[in-house]
Amino acid sequence: xxxxxxxxxxxxxxxxxxxxPRAKHNEINGIxxxxxxxxxxxxxxxxxxNKHLIELLASEFxxxxxxxxxxxGKQSRNKRVAICLPKSxxxxxxxxxQTDNTPEAFLRR
Numbered sequence: 001x002x003x004x005x006x007x008x009x010x011x012x013x014x015x016x017x018x019x020x021p022r023a024k025h026n027e028i029n030g031i032x033x034x035x036x037x038x039x040x041x042x043x044x045x046x047x048x049x050n051k052h053l054i055e056l057l058a059s060e061f062x063x064x065x066x067x068x069x070x071x072x073g074k075q076s077r078n079k080r081v082a083i084c085l086p087k088s089x090x091x092x093x094x095x096x097x098q099t100d101n102t103p104e105a106f107l108r109r
Contacts, residue, residue: 005034006097013061013083020077021049026056028092035078036096050074053081062087 006015016035023039030037042052050070058065061083073079 003034005031005036009082011085013086014071015081015083017053017073017079017081018077019044019049019053019079026052028060028090031096047074053079057081057083060090060093 003016006013008014018032018035018037020029020037020039021042021044023041025039026041027039028036029039038053038056040049040052040056042049054065054068054070057068061068063083063086067084069082069084071080071082
């Protein structure tokens with residue numbers, strides 16, 4: 001069985017991402033090769049795409065930017081990110097994880 005695109009380490013959500021910079025618009029674009037595909041308008045120059053990714057995820061999960069860390073792949077399209085104590089779960093996350101659980105159930109893990 002292949003590895004999930006996300007998992008929990010205590011209260012920290014770890015996600016595997018595939019980033020597409022220089023997109024026409026920002027969007028969460030489903031799963032590609034067992035990674036969450038995210039399209040960003042920002043170019044991959046001087047860390048702009050990484051900064052924009054952190055801002056987007058912080059907004060989506062209701063946390064501060066300092067609660068998001070790019071664990072690996074800072075110079076790559078393939079990234080692993082950690083989100084410490086997500087305050088909310090976006091609808092797209094719940095849909096992609098195919099769960100009937102509420103965001104509060106995720107926060108109790």
